[in-house]
Amino acid sequence: MDVGFVGLGSMGHHMVANLLKAGHTVRVWNRSRGPVDAAVALGARRVERVAEAFAGDAVLSMLADDAAVRAVIVDQQGLARAPRGLVHVNLATISVQLAQELVALHREHGIASVAAPVFGRPDVARAAKLNIVAAGEATAIDRVQPLLDAIGQKTWRFGDEAPRANAVKLAGNFMIAAAIESMAEAAAMVGGYGVSASALLELMTGTLFNAPVYNTYAALIASDRYEPPGFKLHLGLKDIRLAFAAGEGVTTPMPIAGVVRDALLEAMAHGDSELDWAALAKVAQRRAGRAS
């Protein structure tokens, strides 16, 4: 297929590589030049303006956040000259509110829109093992399924209203944060009795909590090492804020999200914004008077 790709961050780069590997033609656009050069080196074609990426069979975008999506897609009028029938796959983790606006905007321009945020970090993206949460018109998803298959291990479909995929993605990130915070509090408590985080979490992940999320973050907490970050704490706060807002949008209180938010803010207040968000464990220790 002939596809455009917008947003060549650490995730987008690997996605483009996998699309090329699968035999697709990829036109790439990125705000800064370096990542474009890197993609071109892999066989992608450079385009100078966003609008040129919105052409061909489909365009995928993997932008950082709401602001980037607004700047690139909405303000630069990426959609303005897009051919009717083009499918736009938005891979970014954005707010449900923006997702709802995008639905209306795409409809205006006669473009099919698919929300397809992903679970997985850059190494998972490189291995084409992402889990993709997709929503949008079934026919549109069907058309881009070969593209999704090229970058992920499985596509989980959530019906034809695109914002649902964004809500699900935010719910998932919230669950991850809750898992980290609960490990942090549990470790702080047993620590008061002389049990190491490592001993507690080896038990828990060896039994009831033997799942990827727990294994990943338990290892960080057990070793008390939060650099290099797999997912930066201040980005975690951004996602919790979006989950909160998603809850507000449907008048749903999420008290654990409030707890996590306060802890993330406290971590930032102590200079840990750039650490992995497993550094929530430091907050729990500090509150208990056992500051690391």
Place this chain on the structure above:
Amino acid sequence: MDVGFVGLGSMGHHMVANLLKAGHTVRVWNRSRGPVDAAVALGARRVERVAEAFAGDAVLSMLADDAAVRAVIVDQQGLARAPRGLVHVNLATISVQLAQELVALHREHGIASVAAPVFGRPDVARAAKLNIVAAGEATAIDRVQPLLDAIGQKTWRFGDEAPRANAVKLAGNFMIAAAIESMAEAAAMVGGYGVSASALLELMTGTLFNAPVYNTYAALIASDRYEPPGFKLHLGLKDIRLAFAAGEGVTTPMPIAGVVRDALLEAMAHGDSELDWAALAKVAQRRAGRAS
């Protein structure tokens, strides 16, 4: 070995059966008579007074809570005539505070004490697949290890201070409650956007959260069925209260425990005490105005 066993509830019954199966001699005591008859039918020997169970090589007790342990072990002076050197294995989930008292009490009577609370429900106990969290003097644990091997799949040792095992057990139950509550809130939020709990949790347990705890409780929440209870909600509140108190004992705030506690109380206020504690999901729905 020649062992006493005190407390023949749904867990204790299976433990006795497995001890007998492994070839041990078991003297049993229980407050009510029915469970004793059942154990005797399997080959156990009945004793009339608690003190008679505290004899032989070791005694195991599996009592319901702090009050039962106080009533049976402390007030009925189970330890009073126990032979020096006897090992008492306390399998119950009790408060760290009571565990600390028991250490002193056992020391006074020259009895070795091992705290060995377990993870696993009755069906796991029947299959002798419990995970046992043990702490106490290493030599004492070594001596009862054959007994622990007869009832569990693995013994996780946490050093020679018995109360540590209780702290770890409470931390584990807290983590389970936090997992349930986070699923409940996530499901309530996506529900507002038309995504079913079932669809969300199938994704999460199929990927990042593929762990026994999540699989078990996601199934209950997805089907919105909380009867028959695997673990009753009001017992969950009791354990969260103990985790709270364990945190207080070492001045460790546990804000998620507070959130869970409030939600459990709210469930009880609405008549759901006897449901499985996965009924926290109903609380999240009710708060969002989507009462089941």
Place this chain on the structure above:
Amino acid sequence: MDVGFVGLGSMGHHMVANLLKAGHTVRVWNRSRGPVDAAVALGARRVERVAEAFAGDAVLSMLADDAAVRAVIVDQQGLARAPRGLVHVNLATISVQLAQELVALHREHGIASVAAPVFGRPDVARAAKLNIVAAGEATAIDRVQPLLDAIGQKTWRFGDEAPRANAVKLAGNFMIAAAIESMAEAAAMVGGYGVSASALLELMTGTLFNAPVYNTYAALIASDRYEPPGFKLHLGLKDIRLAFAAGEGVTTPMPIAGVVRDALLEAMAHGDSELDWAALAKVAQRRAGRAS
């Protein structure tokens, strides 16, 4: 003085009346026509465009929220043709973030800006008894002090950075919400023991809590009547959201704000958006299984 006034809601109307009473000349602008007619009837002069209000010695604006301020002041370019040296007094309760943007915007246009949000409901505004929280350049505040004196009983100055006044106003509204929520929880608890909210609150407001805020809201809670609303619950949620954001802006967790936010959302989920925000008391009752 010769002043413009923008925003003739229930607060603005009384402010204009008091400015006129004090002998000032007032040019008025409002999005809808009715309120303008009413002000003209009192002696004000109608202007057709916002920009015409931004003239003379000073302009005061009393708009509903961030969106209204953006729409009227920023987007309609109220400031574009304003004479250098004009003082703009922003009386609205807005976010600290927008207040910071406005500082930059005013500086660009060479206009002095004073933030002067007020405490007091419409009846207080009518009586010219508002408490005014002012910040901005001292010379600018000095110049408009006669205007502030005409509408309020006292001006509390918070230095020369305008956004400080907005932070203080939001902190105050947060404190009010916390007071309501604490009364709600206390009343729910004693209610379980058969003590009426009325009896509890008569004691508390008759002794330690004999303050306007407690007296006002205790009366509503004691009578369980939340209509007509003095301050609508959904506007309360908006202000708590702004307080939250103000906290985030300086990495300051505000856990009570989180509790209040969840309770307000829950009230809205049960259809109480348009009630007075003292209806938080209904949420506390409902959670305790004693739904009104």
Place this chain on the structure above:
Amino acid sequence: MDVGFVGLGSMGHHMVANLLKAGHTVRVWNRSRGPVDAAVALGARRVERVAEAFAGDAVLSMLADDAAVRAVIVDQQGLARAPRGLVHVNLATISVQLAQELVALHREHGIASVAAPVFGRPDVARAAKLNIVAAGEATAIDRVQPLLDAIGQKTWRFGDEAPRANAVKLAGNFMIAAAIESMAEAAAMVGGYGVSASALLELMTGTLFNAPVYNTYAALIASDRYEPPGFKLHLGLKDIRLAFAAGEGVTTPMPIAGVVRDALLEAMAHGDSELDWAALAKVAQRRAGRAS
């Protein structure tokens, strides 16, 4: 009247002085001797055993907490030989649960019991200006009313079930804690924008929050001085724990109590147990990275 008085702490001492001043005969008992000597110097009569205080027309007790009440009244069998018809006035702040037990215990012994916890610190007790929260049989309260009048400025009656007075007292202390915590959070937030706690609280207590509780604690927070303590932080935690338990007793969630509890624990973890509980303000500052 001929009365006994048990418990001569800093509150009890002043109460006895005021009872003597009003012309009553007072037999005093205290665990330690010093306070008894001091009371005797004022005209009281010493008794050697608690039971001797439980004689005459009435006995008042002002003990520190549940443990002291259990030790002195329950375990030492203060009630055992008390004359039928004696009225026992329990002035202490105790748990609702213990209050309920005491009702049954008094009934067994044919003694009338009145719960009468008080609001006011030692200086208020000295001035005989306490606010007394009384519950119990009306005839019993009527009989001791002259005694209550001698020590307090007003008796607020809450019906004939004694534990109600204890629930109300705990609700009041909870409201005080909530007021402190909300000032702490508000001050931390505006502090981030350069506004001093002092400036914020001068405004708030000068307007909407002009009440004794706010004035008292705002002064401590504004000056950032928490010694000498008016009410020690760890005693505050004890009372919040009792309020929590009172809520649990009637399945009433109290989320703000959870927030306050966590903050008090955190203060204790940082060595502030003996400070005034207004030191909650230090916790809010520390969380925001502005540790004092």
